[in-house]
Amino acid sequence: MSQPAATISGRSAWDGGVSPMGVSYGKLMMWFFLLSDAFTFSGLLVTYGLIRSSHPAYTGDHAKFVFSNEYWPVPEKVFEAVPFFHGVNLPLVFVGIMTFVLIMSSVTMVLAVEAGHRMDRKAVEKWMLWTILGGITFLSCQAWEWTHFIIGTEAGTTIREFVNGSWTTRVIHGAGLHENQYGPHDFADFFFFITGFHGFHVFSGVLLNFLIYYRTVTGMYDRRGSYEMVEKVGLYWHFVDLVWVFVFTFFYLV
């Protein structure tokens, strides 16, 4: 809620009882926690930018792209599978669905916060349930995405390597932290770390959302006379959505 910074006339602002930020202590601390979390995610994404720009980019014909550990892969060539459409080339469609699911769960969260302002318990319950459902859907999609990424394609990628003084070839399927079929080993490492760290945030968010839902159902916030906890956890949930917007752009699109 927007409140002007209020000072009592005749008293110094340093005497206390003043709220210069116009929000409660809990909400302010959530904002500063999210700022520090933004730095953590930026650390990961900026390092991704550093490592990616220090590798050669694929410069050949887009249609003739093949995986190689000699250049950074084109993301839409890596993420082109959709469940139940085996072998069909659908670049970025599945991750687009995931993005849509997370944005929608952010919308239902903001509707829950709005209902909380009106002390409307039934509406908060309804929108919190939709938000939890969205979070679980996103996590399930990510589980599938990881499984596909780790197992890899049927053909795999043939790499040349220098072993015991001679050049040999070997076929790699899927990805691990040590090597992967898609490109330089850093590519898979960043995939696991960035989407994994974000996924862990979503997981924590779902747990917090469930806690809020449970406390709403048991009437805790009605007794307390305030649904501000919905707002605080809502801030966290929107932040998780915000991070995904950046991950989607810098990992999947660019």
Next chain:
Amino acid sequence: MEHHSNEPQVVVIPPDKEKIAHLWKVAGIMLVVTIFEFIVAFSMHSGVMKTSIFVGMTIIKAFYIVGEFMHLRHEVKALIWSIMVPIIFIVWMLIALVYEGTKMADINFLSF
């Protein structure tokens, strides 16, 4: 039914249609931006222009999430600046390290 006397009397305020319509409008904008990103992803060749469009669209989406959903746009100025000013460090770090990366590529992959 004596135990009911301990229950708080909660007055539910009816929903403000205009406010809810505004939230759905913001959701609509985000959806349109994402669809636009998809169209760009498949109709343009990669380059500075394409990357700039993606970064611009991302900033638009970030503005709506932080400004409207997280309500920051309607908070007091002191809070807005407390959150926004430190972001400068992230922007600086991004520019500095991506530039550094291109220089590393020049040294490590001379044969390319």
